Amino acid sequence: MDKSLEKSLAKWLKSQQFACGIYLKLAILCGLLNGAAIIAQAYCIAQILQGVIMAELPVNQLMPYFIGLATLLIIRAGLAYGRERFSFEAGKRLRQDIRQAVLNKLVALGPAFIKGKPAGAWASIVLEQVEDLHDFYSKYVPQMMLAAFIPLCILVVVFPLNWAAGLVLLGTAPLIPMFMILVGMGAADANRKNFTALSRLSGHFMDRLQGISTIKLFHRGEAEVTQIHQASEDFRSRTMSVLRLAFLSSAVLEFFAALSIAVLAVYFGFSYLDHLDFGHYGLGISLFTGMFVLILAPEFYQPLRDLGTHYHAKAQAIGAAESLVELLDYPLTHTAAQSGNEMIDLNKVDIVANNLQVMSLDGQCLLGPLSFSIKAGQHVAVVGASGAGKTSLLQALLGFLPYKGELLINGQPFNAISMAHWRKHLAWLGQDPQLFHGTIAENVALGRPDMSESSIINLLEKAQVADFVKQHPQGLYSMISDQSSGVSVGQAQRIALARALSQQASVFLLDEPTASLDEQSAEAVMVSLSQAITDNTAIMVTHKLEELTGFDNIIVLDKGLLIEQGNYTSLMAAQGKFYQLQQQEANV
Incomplete structure (x- = not known):
């Protein structure tokens, strides 16, 4: 040495x-x-x-x-x-x-x-x-x-x-x-x-x-x-x-x-x-x-x-x-603040990006520059081939990756908002959610240990997994082992959805929430999500383009760049990259 x-x-x-x-x-x-x-x-x-x-x-x-x-x-x-x-x-x-x-x-x-x-x-x-x-x-x-x-x-x-x-x-x-x-x-x-x-x-x-x-x-x-x-x-x-x-x-x-x-x-x-x-x-x-x-x-x-x-x-x-x-001593290169403004009202959330570049922790550009605007209550989908930068965009919005350019939340710079305050108003659901060793009730109430059993049951019903829990001999107190052992992939996803719904969030960030599910489970999750995000801002990364007919805006990424955006009808009519992705999916 x-x-x-x-x-x-x-x-x-x-x-x-x-x-x-x-x-x-x-x-x-x-x-x-x-x-x-x-x-x-x-x-x-x-x-x-x-x-x-x-x-x-x-x-x-x-x-x-x-x-x-x-x-x-x-x-x-x-x-x-x-x-x-x-x-x-x-x-x-x-x-x-x-x-x-x-x-x-x-x-x-x-x-x-x-x-x-x-x-x-x-x-x-x-x-x-x-x-x-x-x-x-x-x-x-x-x-x-x-x-x-x-x-x-x-x-x-x-x-x-x-x-x-x-x-x-x-x-x-x-x-x-x-x-x-x-x-x-x-x-x-x-x-x-x-x-x-x-x-x-x-x-x-x-x-x-x-x-x-x-x-x-x-x-x-x-x-x-x-x-x-x-x-x-x-x-x-x-x-x-x-x-x-x-x-x-x-x-x-x-x-x-x-x-x-x-x-x-x-x-x-x-x-x-x-x-x-x-x-x-x-x-x-x-x-x-x-x-x-x-x-x-x-x-x-x-x-x-x-x-x-x-x-x-x-x-x-x-x-x-x-x-x-x-x-x-590793430098915190995140431009998102761990402590910052906690007074900003996040009950309704507008998101504006101008020349946004999402960077890796070692300073490489993963995505951008791109510009877009999401109004409060709008539902936006982010699509593109694998490696296009879809998940990187969500990671930046979660405060896990640094960025360059301008990212505004309700008109305030994202890097001036307290991450703890911001994340209290977020609900995240990914394609492979983590369930921890413990009971179903503990997993649903993660972060809110004071939640009542009736509230937990209500969330499970919204996630369309309450029947499975009620049929189990131990009910809410049935154990989930490490790596979600003891429940199927679909059940794990819906339990995670119930946990996300417990956040009472203003913004839903969804990273291919139905990617690993069978058709029936995927439909159940999407129905529950549609009900949960009705009045909230939502950004969903997905490869299943047929689910996007009701979305307000669709952002199409390719090799880290925004190449198209619009609603489902306009993008299909333009017969650009989104149309090609749709055709590829239909032929699979």
Whole structure:
């Protein structure tokens, strides 16, 4: 990974600490108090050993030290528990904040952007990669403070007793972070590649799982199994490379910590044997001094070793942060405002487009320039061959795609209207509507959870699907599984129509609502739609041209351009592109 990128990601991770609230500071405080308790505990143990072994004092004279030692053990246990709890809470709050920011960003970018990646890839970002930030904030960040404070405090109490031991500790301490950095240099890059492989595997597997019927029908089962195996093998290989770095880091840190403690032990051993005579300021080395320093020596290196152990959490967080930052910093190129004018009256809607160009998220022109006018209450159809730009026009009106030119809603620029306010007055129905896992009632009342059962039944009757619901043993509370499992395509479409009718909308945007239905279901849906849109503005994309005789205006698109518009009779009389499409449909 590029060093400048790694630094910018580390800076971004640091900037998110505010989301942890006070819990991160409390976790650090518990660690600092625990460090002070460690020094006090070592002092009590050294005094007890000095008194028992060298001074041969009775136990009752050492009782204050025993009581202090027992009290410190209880205090340290409480501090360790508090630190873990506060650390977890800090990480949890951070994850909640980041996950909410990711979801808000995805909502702002809209479905046109989301469809650019498989669902599994988004699931990996929202779930796994956000989760992988937890250890950075709950363990690594607090340990950074402790790794600086606790060794410094130990040096402060050791140097006045023995400067040689203090120099050994001071001289060997930098070895641990130095080798930690050397070992960890490639860890962030390995984690980034690991996340990329995981995202690829998640997306690949979910796509194949959703299309399992097509795969089986075309006898592609074995080939897809081979591809999934290759993707999972790539992920396994990258995961093992990350683990190798983690284990290597731990082994190196343990080696140098053990070596440093051994040097201290040898120094005090030879000092007690009178082979070494320095470091004690001419006062001699007592058993208290040796035991106090040797007890503190492992605690001196422990924060540094823990920092090394948690260093992979930093590398892991940097690897995870790359995709998160890329998403969160993705520019909102939509010219539709997420917040804007909410005072405009949208109970009746006029739409005017002048030299309108609908753009893709990467700046390519998908449609236009085109100009048209739709009066309040008019019904307009948009027709054309596949790829002509029909759905792109609806996506722009929904606020999911940016545009250039002029688009006016009741005389106001579209990009000045609040999207939330605008969408409250929209009803959308597509050719493949999404029904969510839940009851029929929950799907119909989506967005209006306070809707009564009688209102839901009334909407189902308007959508001509109430008979199916009433015949079901569980009625409104019959379950719909994932991917609309449990209902037919026609039933799913009419349930979605009931949901659209619940919006009490001023504008209906219909994207081939009968494309995947049989003739009887299509007729039922169109009858219901005709009744629902009688007094409302409606724009419908369709390939079924025979349904358009009653529409006020028909816009004909070809290769992203408006080439004809008028009513059914005038377009047929002109024998242009619309006439050709009609003839092609009749001959099918």
